[in-house]
Amino acid sequence: MPGALNRLVRMVTFPELASGLAVTFKWFRKPKVTEFYPDARPVLPYRTKGRLHVEIETCISCRMCEKACPEDCIKVYPPPKEVFKTDKRPAQFYISLEHCIHCGMCVDPCPTGSIHHSMEFELATYNKDELLFNKETLPYDLAIKHFRQGLLENVEQKSP
Amino acid sequence: MTDSYPSWVGFTKLDWALDYCRRNSLWPMTFGLACCAIEMIATSASRYDISRFGSEVFRPSPRQSDVMIIAGTVTEKMAPLVRRLYDQMPDPKWVIGMGVCTVAGGPFDTYAVLQGVTGLLPVDVFVPGCPPRPEALLYALLKLQDKIHRPEVARQRNFHGPLTDRPTKGWMKKGEEIPEVVAAYESKGHTVQSGQLVKG
Amino acid sequence: MDWNSPFMLTVGLPLLKIVILLGVVAFCVAYTVWLERRLLGFFQSRVGPNRVGPAGLIQPIADGLKLILKEDIIPTNARPFLFRIAPIFAVVPAFAGFAIVAFAPPAGPRASFLISDANIGILYLLAITSLGVFGIVLGGWASGSKYPLFGSLRSASQMLSYEVPLTFSVLSVILMAGSFRLDDIIQAQGKLPFLVPLILAFGVYVISAVAETNRAPFDLPEAESELVGGFHTEYSGMRFAFYFLAEYANVVLVCCVATSLFLGGYKIPFLPYETLLAAHPWTVSLIGLAVFAVKAVAFLYFYIWIRATFPRYRYDQLLKIGWKVLLPISLLNLLLVAGIKLAMLR
Ligand code: SF4
Ligand code: SF4
Ligand code: SF4
Numbered sequence: 068m069p070g071a072l073n074r075l076v077r078m079v080t081f082p083e084l085a086s087g088l089a090v091t092f093k094w095f096r097k098p099k100v101t102e103f104y105p106d107a108r109p110v111l112p113y114r115t116k117g118r119l120h121v122e123i124e125t126c127i128s129c130r131m132c133e134k135a136c137p138e139d140c141i142k143v144y145p146p147p148k149e150v151f152k153t154d155k156r157p158a159q160f161y162i163s164l165e166h167c168i169h170c171g172m173c174v175d176p177c178p179t180g181s182i183h184h185s186m187e188f189e190l191a192t193y194n195k196d197e198l199l200f201n202k203e204t205l206p207y208d209l210a211i212k213h214f215r216q217g218l219l220e221n222v223e224q225k226s227p
Numbered sequence: 228m229t230d231s232y233p234s235w236v237g238f239t240k241l242d243w244a245l246d247y248c249r250r251n252s253l254w255p256m257t258f259g260l261a262c263c264a265i266e267m268i269a270t271s272a273s274r275y276d277i278s279r280f281g282s283e284v285f286r287p288s289p290r291q292s293d294v295m296i297i298a299g300t301v302t303e304k305m306a307p308l309v310r311r312l313y314d315q316m317p318d319p320k321w322v323i324g325m326g327v328c329t330v331a332g333g334p335f336d337t338y339a340v341l342q343g344v345t346g347l348l349p350v351d352v353f354v355p356g357c358p359p360r361p362e363a364l365l366y367a368l369l370k371l372q373d374k375i376h377r378p379e380v381a382r383q384r385n386f387h388g389p390l391t392d393r394p395t396k397g398w399m400k401k402g403e404e405i406p407e408v409v410a411a412y413e414s415k416g417h418t419v420q421s422g423q424l425v426k427g
Numbered sequence: 428m429d430w431n432s433p434f435m436l437t438v439g440l441p442l443l444k445i446v447i448l449l450g451v452v453a454f455c456v457a458y459t460v461w462l463e464r465r466l467l468g469f470f471q472s473r474v475g476p477n478r479v480g481p482a483g484l485i486q487p488i489a490d491g492l493k494l495i496l497k498e499d500i501i502p503t504n505a506r507p508f509l510f511r512i513a514p515i516f517a518v519v520p521a522f523a524g525f526a527i528v529a530f531a532p533p534a535g536p537r538a539s540f541l542i543s544d545a546n547i548g549i550l551y552l553l554a555i556t557s558l559g560v561f562g563i564v565l566g567g568w569a570s571g572s573k574y575p576l577f578g579s580l581r582s583a584s585q586m587l588s589y590e591v592p593l594t595f596s597v598l599s600v601i602l603m604a605g606s607f608r609l610d611d612i613i614q615a616q617g618k619l620p621f622l623v624p625l626i627l628a629f630g631v632y633v634i635s636a637v638a639e640t641n642r643a644p645f646d647l648p649e650a651e652s653e654l655v656g657g658f659h660t661e662y663s664g665m666r667f668a669f670y671f672l673a674e675y676a677n678v679v680l681v682c683c684v685a686t687s688l689f690l691g692g693y694k695i696p697f698l699p700y701e702t703l704l705a706a707h708p709w710t711v712s713l714i715g716l717a718v719f720a721v722k723a724v725a726f727l728y729f730y731i732w733i734r735a736t737f738p739r740y741r742y743d744q745l746l747k748i749g750w751k752v753l754l755p756i757s758l759l760n761l762l763l764v765a766g767i768k769l770a771m772l773r
Pocket of ligand 1: 119135136137138139140141162166168169170171172173174
């Protein structure tokens, strides 16, 4: 009989439902885990694979990155032979973020460490033509300037 | 219409208020096609919390949604359905293309995958990345809000590459050179040997 | 203006009250949505809408205006006239139910805080709230699409199954109070809210009310994972906003009715309202209103808490709970109450 009584009591009082409610209430009282992204910069993990960043000054136009890229989205134009003897910097360097999958295959073979990922992830554009990066925009500062201009002026900055 | 009134009368203010309402209540469609959808779900979860912008109301029906986040690979077979869902959404409606798959086909250079959705839908904001971080999607949402409120920002075009040279898949041909670059070097008295790799 | 003329008393004053009440209820409904989104956020360890206006307070206004401005689509297969009027059928009963709710003790013969002091108030309420399902069934059928039809049929059978236990639990309250008037029921709870003696009826009422208002965990008519959007799949813009409004107005109504029936309405136990009312009518009335609001919001919190906690039931489980658990419990409770009442009469 105690088993049946127990079952009757459980049937009327629903202890499982009460314990479920207790769990949600526990989370209601705890501090929230939300990151306030546009108001506070997110703390990105070390080795975040953001937009590629190329130091044109140290690049020696060896085209190893171009060969390694599985997406064919790097194009390096070495300077003419006569120039190359003294100045090995590329004549033009394109990275198309239209195709780049941020895999990092181009970073490993680079002999001079000129190409690497940055922490920059705010890459959304209205126009996909803007996703082609060249010699001028690949270095970090210029790109930041490019992506920051004319943006988010009327998004209120407010603290959480 | 606004020309016949002083600018402070009615219309601009009302427009401002209505745009404010529209941009702060962008309800996305529950709609994910591939791996990017996981990041979209993460965006609406606790840590990134898209609801701060009033966009956590993922509507299951296209009739009640305002923005379609194309999150993932659009295959040739899925493309007509994506278009149909877009057509079923009531105006005004917007599209966010998430991931490089929607920009230009992404890693799938195959016969089965649509190489970018621009031919299918008018995309308002592209988010490159494979997949983009949840913050990147939030940033795209903010950019979309900005576009709704100030359409003129979307009209500013700031290219930084010659459009004619835009790389597409398979753009790398041996011996290809940029005419402008060649001309610049030749004007300095160099001879350019096309596509030559110099052993160093 | 002559406030004592028969015209004013029978038409003018009630009309004025109705207009004020409609405004207040619409405001409350909008901010119920806001409260729900904030609280759901808190329950899920996030913050909810907080950027649109201070603490996200402009969010419901933005949502409402946006929905009104959206394009209004009528599908090709829909029956246009029925499709257009169905949301009105849903929203009108939800608002009409507020007519008999006594929000506060009357501050004077002509300053009562209720619109109609009907002596069959509870019956009116039960009748009018079950009318809301017609809007849902009509909308689902008129959409000319299969998912809305499924959703509306589910809604109809859900309403049928849960109306019975709900009515029985309300009946036990009527037995205790001995009157159908909502004000009498509140007066009968002067010493002890009915929550304590009628805890079983309260449980049944809460569960059935959640099911009647189609809310999680019983939101089968709009189950996203099975039926795309349920009965409002094809509705867009303003007509969808009407359904939205109806759902939340029903929620607010259920909170108000639960407050009146089980939590003691505007009464604080053992506070002698009658003597105080004679001395300071307006102060006591407003205090009563505040007490009512606090109780209703507490109940609303519980409602949202339930939504944040429980997953959706399967459809057969829903009907099983209705017929096999709630109906026997509510009948048992009714018998118990009747027996106690009989013993007290002897
Ligand atoms: S990260 Fe990967 S896809 Fe992008 S450029 Fe480098 S190798 Fe190519
Ligand atoms: S591998 Fe490094 S050095 Fe070589 S071309 Fe690429 S970036 Fe320049
Ligand atoms: S962009 Fe990358 S992550 Fe996104 S759908 Fe395509 S392959 Fe998947």
